[in-house]
Amino acid sequence: MKLFSATTQSLEAGLNYSADKQKAISQNIANVDTPNYKAKDVKFESYFKKSVADIQANVTSDKHMSFKPTSATGTSAAPYNSSDFIYHHNGNGVDVDKEMADLATNQIYYNSLIQQLNHKYSMITTVVKGAK
Template sequence: MSLFSGTISTLESAMNYSSMKQKVISQNIANVDTPNYKAKDVSFRSSLQMAVNAQFEGRRTDSRHFNFQGYAGSGAPVKIRNAAYNHNGNGVDLDKEMADLATNQIYYNALTERINGKFNTIQTVIKGGK
């Protein structure tokens, strides 16, 4: 039986995703004037699938069964958006990037509040409710 039932590791994975998204958004903003730079984005669906696959282990009882292997990579998949918003071939929409930055910040703050709540609960249990 797991002590934390996977909640803390799930929150950790979500924070890793948010951190990767922050880095990608920062790179896009930093390259807003770079000619022919194509904006990048982090795919949540792919990140979620990697996290789910990494948590499950399968046992093959027949050679025809699929082999369940966890993902060994450390980073989230990054896809390139092929739209050009500027005359120099740059694909960064600064307004969209700033909106994504604000959304990601709110998401990250909510995750930190939730993980702090989990740790406070554990601390309360260890202290015996005092």
């Protein structure tokens, strides 16, 4: 019997994505004045493919369709250069306003994942301690 469901693993993958996204945004903001620095970003799709790769579906009838998620091999979760736009005269490709908006969006995403994870752990705690 598994103590933690696949939902917990998906939440963990989402938190890993959010942490890497935070690092990329922080690097972009820190290098806003660095000549020829190109803004970095992290793709959500690579984290999603990695979390879906472990899902197994039970087929109980020949009429059921098999569930085979796309393979996560070859996907990279590393930050990549998001664009070749140059926003400053020194060749820098960081738009501070965009980075700050991405930072706020990522913070909201992170907080929602934490709330979901806390709810899951609260349910486990209630089961272990017993409802009162």
